Amino acid sequence: xxxxxxxxxxxxxxxxxxxxxxxxxxxxxxxxxxxxxxxxxxxxxxxxxxxxxxxxxxxxxxxxxxxxxxxxxxxxxxxxxxxxxxxxxxxxxxxxxxxxxxxxxxxxxxxxxxxxxxxxxxxxxxxxxxxxxxxxxxxxxxxxxxxxxxxxxxxxxxxxxxxxxxxxxxxxxxxxxxxxxxxxxxxxxxxxxxxxxxxxxxxxxxxxxxxxxxxxxxxxxxxxxxxxxxxxxxxxxxxxxxxxxxxxxxxxxxxxxxxxxxxxxxxxxxxxxxxxxxxxxxxxxxxxxxxxxxxxxxxxxxxxxxxxxxxxxxxxxxxxxxxxxxxxxxxxxxxxxxxxxxxxxxxxxxxxxxxxxxxxxxxxxxxxxxxxxxxxxxxxxxxxxxxxxxxxxxxxxxxxxxxxxxxx
Amino acid sequence: xxxxxxxxxxxxxxxxxxxxxxxxxxxxxxxxxxxxxxxxxxxxxxxxxxxxxxxxxxxxxxxxxxxxxxxxxxxxxxxxxxxxxxxxxxxxxxxxxxxxxxxxxxxxxxxxxxxxxxxxxxxxxxxxxxxxxxxxxxxxxxxxxxxxxxxxxxxxxxxxxxxxxxxxxxxxxxxxxxxxxxxxxxxxxxxxxxxxxxxxxxxxxxxxxxxxxxxxxxxxxxxxxxxxxxxxxxxxxxxxxxxxxxxxxxxxxxxxxxxxxxxxxxxxxxxxxxxxxxxxxxxxxxxxxxxxxxxxxxxxxxxxxxxxxxxxxxxxxxxxxxxxxxxxxxxxxxxxxxxxxxxxxxxxxxxxxxxxxxxxxxxxxxxxxxxxxxxxxxxxxxxxxxxxxxxxxxxxxxxxxxxxxxxxxxxxxxxxxxxxxxxxxxxxxxxxxxxxxxxxxxxxxxxxxxxxxxxxxxxxxxxxxxxxxxxxxxxxxxx
Numbered sequence: 001x002x003x004x005x006x007x008x009x010x011x012x013x014x015x016x017x018x019x020x021x022x023x024x025x026x027x028x029x030x031x032x033x034x035x036x037x038x039x040x041x042x043x044x045x046x047x048x049x050x051x052x053x054x055x056x057x058x059x060x061x062x063x064x065x066x067x068x069x070x071x072x073x074x075x076x077x078x079x080x081x082x083x084x085x086x087x088x089x090x091x092x093x094x095x096x097x098x099x100x101x102x103x104x105x106x107x108x109x110x111x112x113x114x115x116x117x118x119x120x121x122x123x124x125x126x127x128x129x130x131x132x133x134x135x136x137x138x139x140x141x142x143x144x145x146x147x148x149x150x151x152x153x154x155x156x157x158x159x160x161x162x163x164x165x166x167x168x169x170x171x172x173x174x175x176x177x178x179x180x181x182x183x184x185x186x187x188x189x190x191x192x193x194x195x196x197x198x199x200x201x202x203x204x205x206x207x208x209x210x211x212x213x214x215x216x217x218x219x220x221x222x223x224x225x226x227x228x229x230x231x232x233x234x235x236x237x238x239x240x241x242x243x244x245x246x247x248x249x250x251x252x253x254x255x256x257x258x259x260x261x262x263x264x265x266x267x268x269x270x271x272x273x274x275x276x277x278x279x280x281x282x283x284x285x286x287x288x289x290x291x292x293x294x295x296x297x298x299x300x301x302x303x304x305x306x307x308x309x310x311x312x313x314x315x316x317x318x319x320x321x322x323x324x325x326x327x328x329x330x331x332x333x334x335x336x337x338x339x340x341x342x343x344x345x346x347x348x349x350x351x352x353x354x355x356x357x358x359x360x361x362x363x364x365x366x367x368x369x370x371x372x373x374x375x376x377x378x379x380x381x382x383x384x385x386x387x388x389x390x391x392x393x394x395x396x397x398x399x400x401x402x403x404x405x406x407x408x
Numbered sequence: 409x410x411x412x413x414x415x416x417x418x419x420x421x422x423x424x425x426x427x428x429x430x431x432x433x434x435x436x437x438x439x440x441x442x443x444x445x446x447x448x449x450x451x452x453x454x455x456x457x458x459x460x461x462x463x464x465x466x467x468x469x470x471x472x473x474x475x476x477x478x479x480x481x482x483x484x485x486x487x488x489x490x491x492x493x494x495x496x497x498x499x500x501x502x503x504x505x506x507x508x509x510x511x512x513x514x515x516x517x518x519x520x521x522x523x524x525x526x527x528x529x530x531x532x533x534x535x536x537x538x539x540x541x542x543x544x545x546x547x548x549x550x551x552x553x554x555x556x557x558x559x560x561x562x563x564x565x566x567x568x569x570x571x572x573x574x575x576x577x578x579x580x581x582x583x584x585x586x587x588x589x590x591x592x593x594x595x596x597x598x599x600x601x602x603x604x605x606x607x608x609x610x611x612x613x614x615x616x617x618x619x620x621x622x623x624x625x626x627x628x629x630x631x632x633x634x635x636x637x638x639x640x641x642x643x644x645x646x647x648x649x650x651x652x653x654x655x656x657x658x659x660x661x662x663x664x665x666x667x668x669x670x671x672x673x674x675x676x677x678x679x680x681x682x683x684x685x686x687x688x689x690x691x692x693x694x695x696x697x698x699x700x701x702x703x704x705x706x707x708x709x710x711x712x713x714x715x716x717x718x719x720x721x722x723x724x725x726x727x728x729x730x731x732x733x734x735x736x737x738x739x740x741x742x743x744x745x746x747x748x749x750x751x752x753x754x755x756x757x758x759x760x761x762x763x764x765x766x767x768x769x770x771x772x773x774x775x776x777x778x779x780x781x782x783x784x785x786x787x788x789x790x791x792x793x794x795x796x797x798x799x800x801x802x803x804x805x806x807x808x809x810x811x812x813x814x815x816x817x818x819x820x821x822x823x824x825x826x827x828x829x830x831x832x833x834x835x836x837x838x839x840x841x842x843x844x845x846x847x848x849x850x851x852x853x854x855x856x857x858x859x860x861x862x863x864x865x866x867x868x869x870x871x872x873x874x875x876x877x878x879x880x881x882x883x884x885x886x887x
Contacts, residue, residue: 073652147848155785156822164604184656214628250695301515359594383588394851
């Protein structure tokens with residue numbers, strides 16, 4: 001039953017449980033035999049995390065993909081975690097709703113994988129991250145015990161918030177089986193305003209403007225580098241503002257952007273009308289998954305993005321970049337593995353810079369596999385790490401769930 | 409004294425944080441015997457007022473050394489007994505850690521100490537174009553540390569989210585006295601989202617000593633409406649219709665006739681006294697879209713049978729409307745000597761059903777009920793009126809409250825939307841969660857708080873204390 005998604009993991013075989021009960025039975029059997037388990041969604045993020053070393057069982061979640069309950073008028077949905085993001089989007093669209101979290105490879109990526117990796121796309125600036133939309137969760141811990149947190153209502157403070165605890169836990173505390181999401185209505189109109197910029201200082205100016213303008217973009221993407229040649233034209237970098245709302249709101253925002261940003265723009269601004277948005281927008285969604293010799297994700301105070309981008313250009317002038325700039329999140333793609341290796345480019349240079357900028361830096365993908373250590377991939381977590389280890393010990397005492405791949 | 413507080417411990421506390429910051433006289437401790445949940449009272453044995461995280465840490469280490477329970481407290485406005493010192497011990501009151509340490513508009517965050525009152529931050533941000541979104545009705549008194557503990561909501565959380573959606577990071581003193589930062593000014597810190605786990609943990613996992621709060625840009629415009637209905641059914645159907653139509657107002661609150669009458673008597677706003685229910689509806693955002701949103705809402709209200717929809721004429725009238733809503737609980741004293749309120753949640757389409765059931769349940773138990781609540785979130789607050797001198801009536805009030813919460817669960821809802829479990833609702837945890845859910849919660853607590861000295865007997869039913877038995881209904885403050 002093994003499929004190709006697990007090929008980069010040391011799985012001896014794979015199983016695809018078709019129900020929560022089957023999932024529990026598989027995990028219990030693995031627990032009894034102390035067999036490591038690699039939870040698998042669509043395989044879109046297998047590069048993320050440290051390389052797995054221990055042979056183990058591939059636990060494919062794609063057999064769990066039912067829509068359990070979709071009370072559209074409550075603006076919530078309950079689905080099994082193996083549903084693909086595309087299937088979820090299509091289901092919700094029928095009722096005029098959406099989860100405003102965009103991911104690359106949506107046809108492949110599963111909701112469970114997106115939650116386990118805490119993947120949040122560009123729209124997080126306008127709507128929040130994936131953690132803000134998960135209101136109920138069911139998971140199976142490292143012993144095969146089912147536990148749930150939250151519920152099916154949008155406001156609920158009963159008990160500890162397992163929705164948050166499991167979001168971003170990389171499948172190391174529990175295998176996510178079922179999720180309840182809070183939803184938003186689809187926007188009536190969408191446009192992208194693309195602003196070519198001559199230099200980093202102009203980008204900083206744009207972020208300054210954002211703190212005072214009445215324009216409320218859902219996303220503020222800044223991009224530069226060879227992978228963006230087609231979109232950039234002659235500009236060294238550019239910003240794309242995603243404008244969403246009612247037709248009159250979007251019209252007003254587009255006009256206001258044109259007026260207020262004219263001085264910052266290095267050339268003529270481009271307004272991509274609603275009908276064309278999906279294709280152009282797709283480039284912004286897919287970039288983080290684009291192949292590269294090294295992919296990094298840095299987080300920082302938004303006011304430091306210009307400084308960080310400058311630092312990147314010093315380490316690798318041919319790096320390509322996409323920043324959710326207003327949220328202080330930067331994706332960096334290296335065309336070649338840095339000559340000085342991770343220890344120089346990441347540990348010695350860009351991570352300290354991200355730290356100085358009030359943030360962090362993690363390695364998203366490193367196909368070379370060189371120098372992948374907890375320290376080089378995740379950085380130092382300080383005093384938090386001991387607490388995380390204690391939590392891990394409680395939920396997965398035999399360290400069977402995705403062993404050796406996360407921070408502990 | 410309920411635990412062994414020795415003179416040696418008191419002495420060491422004096423040395424650690426100064427004798428002026430330590431209370432031990434019963435007459436001074438009695439102020440701290442309960443929070444807004446006044447049913448259950450117990451004096452702490454010692455109250456300390458640390459001024460720094462290092463002092464909190466020193467106190468916590470001493471409590472461990474002397475094997476004494478301890479717990480944090482903010483302003484004590486919580487409504488479920490979250491800061492009741494069950495079993496006594498040392499209470500760590502954080503109201504002297506009251507500095508706003510940083511406001512960074514460009515990066516949209518503020519750093520505050522836990523004792524900062526919610527509205528102080530709001531006031532400090534006036535004129536900047538930014539605000540801190542969570543706005544519990546008690547915001548004039550409650551502290552941000554307390555908001556973090558209970559994951560507080562408020563009327564505007566419908567659109568903007570609750571406290572957990574607005575906390576980027578915390579510094580906390582762990583149960584063994586270590587001081588650790590979780591998260592910080594930037595998003596997506598690597599590792600587990602322990603900020604998310606700490607917010608709403610009701611002080612049972614760690615003591616928060618610093619908070620990175622997300623700041624939100626003020627909307628360009630706002631429209632506030634008052635929908636007036638001749639029947640509660642029509643009003644609740646309207647709520648369902650507005651949400652079902654995909655409109656997410658900034659706030660959507662309901663008050664029924666009983667509460668409107670009390671509020672009108674207190675504040676003289678001009679509410680119609682003969683209406684069965686009013687909806688307070690606010691939309692905000694770009695001016696370019698607001699009138700259209702308002703029109704759609706007015707249309708939906710009319711379709712559902714609204715008698716009239718009034719628009720707040722100006723900022724002053726809007727403020728007065730919100731004052732009426734937020735201080736509605738203060739007006740209840742006009743209706744009855746005592747009252748008890750609940751904090752259930754139902755899916756929004758179930759609002760007409762649950763309001764009908766509340767009426768029927770209260771009629772069956774022969775008790776009077778009024779309603780004022782966060783309708784858009786499905787978060788109900790039925791207020792049952794009674795006279796606490798009447799023992800038979802008290803029994804009926806308790807039975808009705810419990811039945812209402814059971815009905816919320818039957819609808820697929822929750823027994824608490826924003827007040828928390830504390831000690832009040834421990835008995836409901838077994839109804840909401842399976843034994844293995846509760847075991848997982850025990851494990852999370854054990855990871856943070858292995859000796860269970862930090863705020864014991866809260867939130868989770870334990871083998872020894874099988875849930876809290878409520879003997880009297882509760883009087884309540886603002887919700």
